[in-house]
Amino acid sequence: MKDMKTILTNLCIITVTLFSLSGCSDFLDEKPQGNIGTTGNFYKNKEDIEYALTAAYANLQTSAMYQNNMVLMTDVRSDDLSSFSNTGGNAGREYSIKIFTAQSDNQIFRRVWQKTYETIYRCNNVIYHIDVVKDSKLKAQYEAEARFLRALCYFNIVRFWGDAPLILTPLTATEVAECERNKVTDIYAAIETDLLFASDANNLSKVFTGKNSGRATSLAAKALLGKVYLQEKKWQAAKQTLGELINTDNTGTHTLLPDIANVFSTAPIQGSSASDFKNYTGWSPQTMNKEILFEVIFNKDIAGEGRNALTYYSNQADLNEVFKLTNTAKCIYNSTDRRADLMRSMKGTNTDNNLLVKYADIQSSLEQYGYNTPILRWADVLLMYAEACNEVSFDNSATSPALLALNDVRTRSYAAGAYTGNQLFDQDTFRDAIFLERRLEFPMEMQRWFDLIRSGNAINELSKIGIIIDKDDLLFPIPNSEVTLRDNPDKFPQNPGY
Structure with missing residues (x-):
């Protein structure tokens, strides 16, 4: 097992070694000759920035992130699985996450934390050194992509752990060891800033095709911004952002496929x-x-x-x-x-x-x-929009934007299932219908745990499959290695209950 000094070195002085990345998408085929460090001396031109950005994308494919462990942190953690057959996986580390007995020494938490911050570090390097890119259009694109990926990482962090270090520039190992846990509100503010930049079509294209297929786009950034606003319960901002995406910005780029x-x-x-x-x-x-706005390929x-x-x-x-x-x-x-x-x-x-x-x-x-692992798709955009509209102002009329969006998703797979206004007779009933539809639409797509948290129903729904939890279980424990490194309960406390 690596010691903490080695882990911090890997986090903060990471080498961008791009190994056989051509399979994901052609844009991931770019690779430097040999190992090139991501220190300040490395970044001299746009090719160096491209390599570093590719390395950030590559991290999403790793076992600690969307290949494996993100599923554990979301789907397995939720009520979409009950008995969970893999009780002995990794000496019980996976099963303990399912039954809410996992503690701060669980190595899965540590790996997800470490790899997510490593991805943030790579994004920070791109953003910090972006001025070496002289082409203004390409410069804005690379920065916007890095900001999208950084925002996605912080969105996961804040939903998993709450208060956490907010690191927006490349830091040394010593500086990282001195970081404290920043407030959730500060982290969300940084996420919003990044996504507002990335969702500007002047900075980032609405669509990439051919060899660049798979890159983040301004439409994906806007969808993620809408999801962030929903999680913060900023209903009006979510309604406006998602409404613009659906009614103005999309212009036919994304749509529901006829067959899911x-x-x-x-x-x-x-x-x-x-x-x-x-x-x-x-x-x-x-x-x-x-239908896909962003996925890990x-x-x-x-x-x-x-x-x-x-x-x-x-x-x-x-x-x-x-x-x-x-x-x-x-x-x-x-x-x-x-x-x-x-x-x-x-x-x-x-x-x-x-x-x-x-x-x-x-x-x-x-x-x-x-x-592939879908992160954002059009059905999600429509259901998020329905949710935001309903929270801003209940409307069950035949022309209700919320009802139309909900039924678009529902009838795609269940033609006879369109809701009527009489069925959704008040705001609570409408809300319940939306969250049910999300469960029907997105099982095993890393959505359910976050939906349970946002709806406030996690404790009640998990009790239905025999798992009894309390409010402390709604956050994961901070990896013990991070807490002991700082040894400062005031600035870097463990989450309650662990």
Whole structure:
């Protein structure tokens, strides 16, 4: 195990070693010759900034972030899984997160914290040294991309841990060791500033195609800003921001796909059998589509660029129990809802691994899978807009923007399911319908835990699957290594209850 000095060195004096990144997207194919440090002496031209920015994107693919551990911190932590079959994973570290017994020495918390701050450090270097880029348009683009990634990282940090170090410039190891926990309000203010810059179409393109597909865009930044405002309960700001995105800025770039299955995979889906899944030959690499605003991209045909089959989703009995998939009378999905079919677990060519049909794929010759991790998609934008509108002013009329947005998502997969105003007769009923729709639309997409926190229903909903928690469990423990390093309970206290 690395000691704290080594960890801090890795955090603050990280080397940008870009290894075989071509599988994700062509823009990740840029790589320097050998190892080049991210110290001030490194940044001399736009190519150096491009390398550093690519390294920040690359961090999102790591096991400590969106390849694996972010799923543990969100989906596994929520009520979308109950028994959780992987009870012995990593000597119980994963299971303890599920049942809320994990403490500050849990290495998963430490890895997520470390890798997230490492990504922030890389973004800080891009922003701090951005003046070496002489092309003004490219300079604004690179800075906006770095600000988007930094905002995404801090948004995760503040939702997981609350008060945390707010680091906006490259720091030395000694300076990092002296950081205190900044207030949640200060962190959110920094996130908003970054996303306002990144969502300006003068700074960042609305869309990237071809070799640049997969980069952050101004539309993705605006969607994330809307989500930030929602989490802060700044309802009017969220309504305005998301309304502008939908009604003005988007101009047809993003839309709901007619079939939700095509958002995730090209495999045969509805009614397909396990043999269909195993023997299907029409697989194509998953690509960005018009519903996706931002996702973390994986490629199973490049060594180190694919991913494993997440065992957290492999227990069909658990999914059946939570979603009541096999109980027609109690299933949270209507029997004709297209999304229910995505919640089946099926075996691919490797009989040892199951995958959700939502993330259907077969292994490559490298024994990797290539399904991507969606971070922001258009269905989320519509449901967030519905939520913001309802919180600002209840309106259940036939022309209600909230009702129209909610029904757009709902009827895409459940054609007969459109709500009427009579069904959503008051603001609370409307709110409940929106959060139910979010659960139906986004299972296993790292949304549910954050939705439970924002709705204030985490304690109650988890009790329904037999997990009893209190308000202290709504935040994760600060990694013990960070607390002991500072040894200052006033400036760097542990979260209550740990």
